[in-house]
């Protein structure tokens with residue numbers, strides 16, 4: 206059986222906090238049953254003494270043990286205020302999980318470290334920690350706040366086809382620092398609405414410092430840049446200009462080719478243009 210003191214320490218407890226602790230293995234899952242010592246908390250409403258009026262089980266998942274799932278079943282006390290005018294009911298303070306989430310702080314701490322590793326996908330993290338991909342996503346969206354990077358003076362905006370795009374879009378919007386040649390922002394959609402939502406949160410002084418913005422020919426980029434980056438010169442980036450020119454030349458070549466008789470030398474030469 207796993208070491209109890211070790212498990213207790215991963216739950217941010219010391220042995221003196223424990224009234225009863227028992228661990229059992231059922232198949233490939235461990236269950237720890239915990240009752241904490243009664244600390245006789247005061248009523249959070251009126252400050253009077255309280256008494257325990259029973260227990261309710263709160264189950265949560267914590268760090269795996271030798272890759273086996275590990276659940277903690279906490280016999281959580283319910284209290285009632287002794288003041289007859291108050292009689293407020295409340296439960297023992299939850300020191301194991303954030304809010305009503307059924308994952309321990311230690312498990313979520315590991316998930317947070319894994320999310321910081323750019324080599325891991327959400328699927329990798331879910332499998333590593335024996336939790337669902339949805340749980341990793343909920344945790345990441347609800348509790349992790351990655352600070353926004355400052356807009357660079359010379360930025361580029363483009364889209365990337367991805368099944369991670371949201372709000373009905375098939376494309377993520379990616380923004381790069383053209384000088385440093387690195388990525389500084391990804392938005393879940395390239396829609397005008399999403400772009401406006403992003404830029405209107407950025408202080409005007411910061412937006413005014415953007416001198417150049419490169420982009421393709423997607424109109425919303427142009428509209429949003431004109432409105433929110435008034436000092437930026439809008440430049441069509443080289444790749445898209447060449448791509449557009451290439452498409453137009455191809456169209457022109459095919460149009461001319463079709464004016465010649467099929468099988469003629471002119472038709473043949475134009476058809477095999479490289």
Ligand SMILES: [Zn+2]
Pocket residue numbers: 248249250251252253286287288291292293
């Ligand atoms: Zn009370």
